[in-house]
Amino acid sequence: MVDDATPESASSTDAQSPRKRQARRDPDEVKARILNSALTAFSNYGFEGASIRQIARDAHTSLPLLLYHFGSKEDLWKRMMEHVLQDVRSRFIPDEREDLPASERLRRYIADTVRQFANTPSLHRLMTLEGHNITDRLLWIFEHNTKDSMRYITRLIIDGQKEGKVRMVDPARLRFAINAMAAVPFVVSAEYQLLTNKNPFSTDEVEGTIALINQFVFVS
Amino acid sequence: MVDDATPESASSTDAQSPRKRQARRDPDEVKARILNSALTAFSNYGFEGASIRQIARDAHTSLPLLLYHFGSKEDLWKRMMEHVLQDVRSRFIPDEREDLPASERLRRYIADTVRQFANTPSLHRLMTLEGHNITDRLLWIFEHNTKDSMRYITRLIIDGQKEGKVRMVDPARLRFAINAMAAVPFVVSAEYQLLTNKNPFSTDEVEGTIALINQFVFVS
DNA sequence: CAACATACTTATCGTATGATCAGCAAGGAA
């Protein structure tokens, strides 16, 4: 799982590692630290606001080494994005169990999505930061993630509506609403905390958010 | 109204202006241009990502003049925020008509909020950019806007629930959900357009968004 | 051992950033 907060990461020099033992210098470790720092920085400050110098500093490395491993700021952004999306997918897609009715799979998707954003609030922040303007980076996200995800959930909504379980509203609009409600408490967590005196990441709040979305989406 | 796109602004050298006619040089005009450019830049790139040099350039002025009028980047941000919040309030608060039931006022609040975000998507982008971290700027927004707004709408929700018109869910959570659904289509408008091939700012989409939120909030 | 690739460092590039200061020009008030 992507670690959103701490720079620590599992070493790849473990016994079961397939590659030959690489003595003391392990580039994968510093790369992982850089990717984690990059996630924090890009999601906090946006692409142009983030400084790869600062990212290198946070990862306890130097700027030239960062650029040696990742080439450029743009490339670092993409590698970071691939890293975090791969992590998302690894915990998501498995639920293709065709034996479940669509509405039930939608219910699971909602819960997974909320927990996903709770675990990795940076992800949705990244998409929010890019989502207002058509840039190369938005198109990149769209091709690598959004498009497939959208297709999948639209299917679920339509099938769930046929089952009579899902409220009859425009699927695209509903998907946006689900995403919005699932993400916003974590994206603006500080504001949430100021307003409600509650930690949106706590189990109670996460479950409450899921329950609210379910109330909206499914017909009673 | 705050103009989110064009740098043009109404001149204050009109005949009805109370201040003495000020010859050719009118600082208010260039100040207005700067504020509009600042809104665009800060909401696009975040506080640290935005460049006051570029803002000055967009406003057809120089950096020293910008700093002469606004002092510093931080101060410009605050003046810009005051400017946009004042504009929001001027089109909002009037609906304090006590003769209407709370649920009806909530219905109006929802429609106003959606249209507000459609008119000034930058505003919510600004709050999203600040909302994840407790900074001086977030606290500033909180004190100057969020707190009062929250108090007002929480009242409406609770009263609406007493009237039996509003779904019985936690008021704070409901407010966040309303805000999220009202804002997100405009905040990530480019993504919205890519996914749905529809313009979220069009009248049809705005009204559709309002209708969806109403379906969720009010009991049938 | 020699040859070579990989990981990394130091020094430096040109440019952009936020900010300051001295000076100037154009009113309005005395």
Add this chain to the structure above:
DNA sequence: TTCCTTGCTGATCATACGATAAGTATGTTG
């Protein structure tokens, strides 16, 4: 007419930015 405030410009500051080049260790492979 003199003075003073206000609006504005040009030059310049130290610092930060993304990026590159040259060189140095530390392996692994032949």
